[in-house]
Amino acid sequence: MRAPAVFLVLALPLWLAAVPLPAPAASDWAGVDEKVVEKFAQEAGRPPREPLINTDRGDLLLFVFLVAGAAGGFIAGYCYRALFPPRGGRKG
Amino acid sequence: MVTTRRVASNRRLRRGLFRSRSGIGAAALVLGWCPPAWAMHISEGILPPLWAGLWFAVAAPFVWLGLREVRRRSGASPHFKVLTGLVGAAVFVISCMPIPVPFTGTSSHPCGTGLAAVIVGPAVTTVIAAIALLLQALFLAHGGLTTLGANIVSMGVVGAYAGWLVYAGLRRAGFGLVVAAGAAGLVSDWATYAATSGELAAALHGGATFAATFSAIAVAFLPTQVPLGVLEAVVSGAAMKFLLARRPEFVGGSPAGPV
Numbered sequence: 001m002r003a004p005a006v007f008l009v010l011a012l013p014l015w016l017a018a019v020p021l022p023a024p025a026a027s028d029w030a031g032v033d034e035k036v037v038e039k040f041a042q043e044a045g046r047p048p049r050e051p052l053i054n055t056d057r058g059d060l061l062l063f064v065f066l067v068a069g070a071a072g073g074f075i076a077g078y079c080y081r082a083l084f085p086p087r088g089g090r091k092g
Numbered sequence: 093m094v095t096t097r098r099v100a101s102n103r104r105l106r107r108g109l110f111r112s113r114s115g116i117g118a119a120a121l122v123l124g125w126c127p128p129a130w131a132m133h134i135s136e137g138i139l140p141p142l143w144a145g146l147w148f149a150v151a152a153p154f155v156w157l158g159l160r161e162v163r164r165r166s167g168a169s170p171h172f173k174v175l176t177g178l179v180g181a182a183v184f185v186i187s188c189m190p191i192p193v194p195f196t197g198t199s200s201h202p203c204g205t206g207l208a209a210v211i212v213g214p215a216v217t218t219v220i221a222a223i224a225l226l227l228q229a230l231f232l233a234h235g236g237l238t239t240l241g242a243n244i245v246s247m248g249v250v251g252a253y254a255g256w257l258v259y260a261g262l263r264r265a266g267f268g269l270v271v272a273a274g275a276a277g278l279v280s281d282w283a284t285y286a287a288t289s290g291e292l293a294a295a296l297h298g299g300a301t302f303a304a305t306f307s308a309i310a311v312a313f314l315p316t317q318v319p320l321g322v323l324e325a326v327v328s329g330a331a332m333k334f335l336l337a338r339r340p341e342f343v344g345g346s347p348a349g350p351v
Contacts, residue, residue: 011326029197029198031190032199032312032313035198035312036312037133037134040296040305040308040309041138044296046137046138046295048137049135049136049137049236051135055231055233068232069185076181079174079177079178083175083178083339083342084338
């Protein structure tokens with residue numbers, strides 16, 4: 001288990017360090033749904049419509065992302081605790 | 093004879109399960125707050141109505157099968173609901189993680205459905221993906237209600253089943269669980285984007301051939317998804333190694349996969 005964990009810990013900084021390096025296309029880091037999906041859709045005359053409830057406004061999206069990340073992490077941790085109790089009994 | 097330690101362990105597990113008895117419900121609630129995943133989701137309104145309806149029809153039986161599987165296994169295993177909650181939350185986090193890919197200038201997200209299919213099975217993974225995609229479409233301005241069927245098919249059906257089939261096949265061929273899980277993660281990621289390419293090409297090829305449009309879209313995905321697929325393979329393999337070390341009963345060890 002240690003080997004994969006060590007690999008991931010070492011690989012992550014290398015991956016992040018490589019991100020700012022020059023990219024062949026415009027480096028705006030847009031998602032592939034814009035770069036690929038919507039691009040082809042626009043060319044085919046089927047541009048995307050505004051969603052029913054649009055949260056992509058200002059910092060609202062950032063807030064939603066933060067809440068979702070915190071909630072997801074909490075849920076995962078809660079379930080993890082139930083499934084993988086500490087070895088040797090409860091501590092602390 | 094049940095030992096004192098096992099009784100205490102079972103009691104702790106039942107308390108944990110009782111407290112987290114709505115693991116699936118909580119995960120569904122969390123998935124509702126899943127922020128936009130900047131990746132393979134087809135946005136609202138892109139697909140013509142006929143194609144949108146077709147993909148709903150394709151997705152529906154798989155979702156139904158998944159719900160039936162959830163009900164069956166909830167009764168059969170005390171761990172199942174909590175494990176599904178954990179897997180659901182993990183898929184949510186993974187699919188909401190836009191990862192900038194070096195040298196490409198774009199970002200995308202892994203899918204997590206390959207690993208989920210290995211742990212809880214492809215049918216349940218379809219349900220997990222469907223919940224996430226529905227709530228994203230409703231509340232998070234990502235994906236779309238009209239394109240929900242297509243997104244479920246690509247991520248929850250093709251991604252999940254492709255990953256699981258690769259996993260099962262490699263296990264039958266004698267490969268280890270870690271290698272098989274890593275391959276499942278890789279293949280499910282690539283299969284998801286291949287399916288998305290197919291869905292878009294089928295609906296939008298216009299005067300060009302389906303094959304030409306499919307190739308153009310798939311090639312456009314390649315620079316981002318090749319490295320992310322490899323990343324997903326590494327993470328899936330590492331997760332399997334962890335499960336084998338701590339709770340091997342969750343992954344069964346059989347070619348069919350999880351308990």
